[in-house]
Amino acid sequence: MTTTDSTRIERRPWGTLPGGEAVTHILLSRPGGLSVGVSTLGATITAINAPGRDGVQANVVLGFDDLAGYLAPEYQASYPYFGATIGRVANRIRGAAFAIDGVRYSLRANEGAHQLHGGHGFDRAIWADRIDGDSLRLDLVSPDGDQGYPGTLQVSATFSLPADNELAVRYEARTDRATHVNLTTHGYFNLAGRDGPGIEGHHLQIHANAYTPIDADALPTGAIAAVDDTPFDVRQPQRIGALIDGAHPQLALGDGYNHNFVLNGTAGTLRPAARLHDPVSGRIMELATTAPGLQVYSGNALAEPVARRRQALALEPQHFPDTPNIAAFPTTLLRPGELYVSETRFRFLVD
Template identity: 40%
Template sequence: MKSKLNLGLLLVAFVCVLACGPKKENNETETADTTAVSNEPKEFGEADGKKVSLYTLKNSHGVEAHITNYGGIITSLMVPDKTGKLEDVVLGYDNLADYQKDSPYFGALIGRYGNRIAKGKFTLDGEEYTLAVNNGVNTLHGGKKGFDKVVWDAEKITTDEGEGLKLNYVSPDMEEGYPGELKVEVTYVLTDDNSLKIDYTATTDKKTIVNLTNHSYFNLTGGVKGDILGHEVMINADKFVPIDSTLIPEGQLESVDGTPFDFREPTAIGARIGEDNQQLTYGGGYDHCWVLNADGEGMTKAASVYEPKSGRLMEIFTTEPGLQFYSGNFLDGSLTGKGGVAYKYRWGIALETEHYPDSPNQPDFPSVELNPGETYHTSTTYKFSTK
């Protein structure tokens, strides 16, 4: 009996060991799975009968970029201040419905043509094309339904530099009035030096025009704590593009010397924005394109933005010849953004790397034409640090 009892106790102990062992392994497996799932895209709604998702890119320092395949929108960008506190530095919404309902291009990819085209018309090889007019008498940011309002095909990728998101969209011939089927690929990569890199490529089967950019609104206070007038901006440009009363270029380039447009040294946005200057009156503030001092065919340091209270510094590098600086002149408090924050007058700035406005109608501006057999390619990097 004693022998049988000891044998029974041994069996019970053995069963307990087996039960405890796998249970621990299962817990470890569940933890790993949870981590993996958190890195998967989240459902963000539906548009045009297609699924819309929200993707997260994260680096080793905890910096995060949240991007949706609806419009390629950067919905959130969490970067540290001088104490290491991570906060969101871009304007936007908490849900897809608000982006669809009423958004001044918050965080979106812009195409086919970023900025304005006069009276919605341009000519290629003697043929005139008429675009959808959506900004007074002009076409703005691609038309009534530009690339900011379409659902892109998306694929999460891993690169040598960090996590990325690859977006693809095929714009049909004559969409919004633009000729040629345009195949577009945009890749976002978040690197370990706290840079968000954006690469744009496109090809066409018919001669067309293209000018792609991103339209994020930045506020480096973090969480949008106030206006951007105290942000100190440097723009690496000796000239800017003067505009008329409809914000269309007048055709010439003008020196920034002695004007409120001289940002060659870091200057607070609010320092000269109220000056009596016809150009500022036209834009209601800054809404102009600067002609960048290019260092060559590669990346040029285009600009920097510093917010003294948080210590956040954003530097912008690009292969593009121009930078559109917009000081949030049309924000008026009527849009309620993330966390219920009302976006008031001049509470965000956009810094769009691009070719100049209305280039198709300005023969002296750098060309924006793309021919079959050619590949459009441009790159922009937003690098964040503190000081």
Template identity: 40%
Template sequence: MSITSKYYGRTKAGAEIYQYTLENANGMKVCVIEYGCIVTNVWVPDNGGVLRDVVLGYRELADYEAGTASLGSFVGRYANRIEKAQFTLNGKTYYLEPNDGANHLHGTFGRLTYQGSIVDDSLVLTGRSPDGDDGFPGNMDITVTYKLTDDNALVMDYTAVTDAPTIINLTNHTYFNLDGCDSGDVLHQELWLDADRFTEGNAETCPTGRILPVRGTPMDFTKPKAIGRDMDCGDEQLRMASGYDHNFVLNKDGGMLALGAIAKSPVSGIRMEMYTTQPGVQLYTGNFLANDGVPGKNGKPHTKHQGFCLETQHFPCTPSHPEFPSVTLVPDEEYHETTVYQFKTE
């Protein structure tokens, strides 16, 4: 496995950004930039041995700065939504930036500049979120590690520490299209989720607090099915979100790394297995990609449902629902989560 780097561009603020390319013995390649720890490219062999770039992205750094869809981004301090852009911790209420209507969504980690370095066979990116960033308390030091194995697994490992009690929820927002990033929509691609339940969403896709069974609903991916099979069935949850934008509760114990999802394309034969230590995964089907306004890698606008995300996470709006798995991080503790995307062919 090799890792090389090259100059990628300069941010509007003047920071020099480098791109790192991880390549394994099979010819699989993953490209990452220091801006937002963004995964810009994932080249995977299909069932004919042809390399396909299976993630959505832009042409250059300025596009990543201008884009609004979080393509390939590392997301935090709090992935997904915090209802009414506020939370209470230890009796104190913190007010966040309302950047998704009245709610707070994802945060600024995808727009920070990180310091990349090659450590053994991994790419290690480090950054700091200062006290008060987006309204969150505590200085937070973050380490993002990307590793590509010779069995075509992209390992994403996140650690963080804080000097004051805070909340945290980190994920990666890569959009996958297993036929290639320029191949059209993903509605025919198949998905299996090891999730018997999901968190019901309200009109703003914030959890109502009810955790419902997927059985007998369009949310049921416990048997593989095309992503778009039930999308136009008239279900209220899908209508409100214009597709899937829902948190699924994974059938797993504690924080152990376990298989949570399998996606595959009947066209390219590419199969992607997702493993995670996290308790949930947000399935997002690119419902508003057409609103981004920044052209993709081929110079053309992205289209609705051109990619899907499997955002491993703790649950949205957990501060409003203390019965959900805890997202609190305190000094002298380390946040640590791992997600793996492994590629195969059929």
């Protein structure tokens, strides 16, 4: 256990994978503030405990209290990526392939002909952990050719509690060959508590004037469309349940939200991106990020026994889907000598 003036960090063994690899669980907490659980399996956020209007804490993210939940056959079969770090490239890549400098690379396809969330990605790896002052740092080496990606990638994920009510997640990466990188944390949020009612009663606000429409495979068409006069206009807080079952062709394709929002402001700078509010518990989450986009998924395919349909809302700060194949989108290309950085902060309040 490590204790500083502001943050307490506790490490404990969490079991082993079928292949014998040991998994560690780390709890970061601040007195009277948040407590956040992180697993070295997938650099996964397993819990965020935040107080409500009544002062009672609740775990506001989907996940499990022990390793067995993540290894259970029913979870592995549906595999919703609860709280995991996603890489090398989050979201979908059309045809599981892209070209860099005229060279075509074929990737591991894991969603039909396409790749989703890096194939057999970072979410399934064991990360090395170390305590760095008030922070937890997890490190991973992705070798050249991993899931078809070129270059050896050195990755770090740092989790910290910079304030009593705030969680910061920072990703960094370097490569020895040109490659694509797009990292995110795949948290599913229900501010009523993990086992609370669905997210239809939550109010959502996203600072985005545009979004990227999708096709029948949930891949972007390449267009950037204004949110005006659509269910994607959540520039002011809107009740989620009043939006996601509307008669809009994009909602029909996604069965609700499964879309990337083009965030306002300058990518690479930490700026407000979204606000989620549960009127019953009074909990509010404000999300700020350096990423250019925010993937919003309304949990449409969640199903028993793992979770209920629309039990939680996934908010994934990242680059746009299929960016390696769409030149008009902000690039995910990382070259030797460059440093990839992405940072997101989750701030929890009550009304």
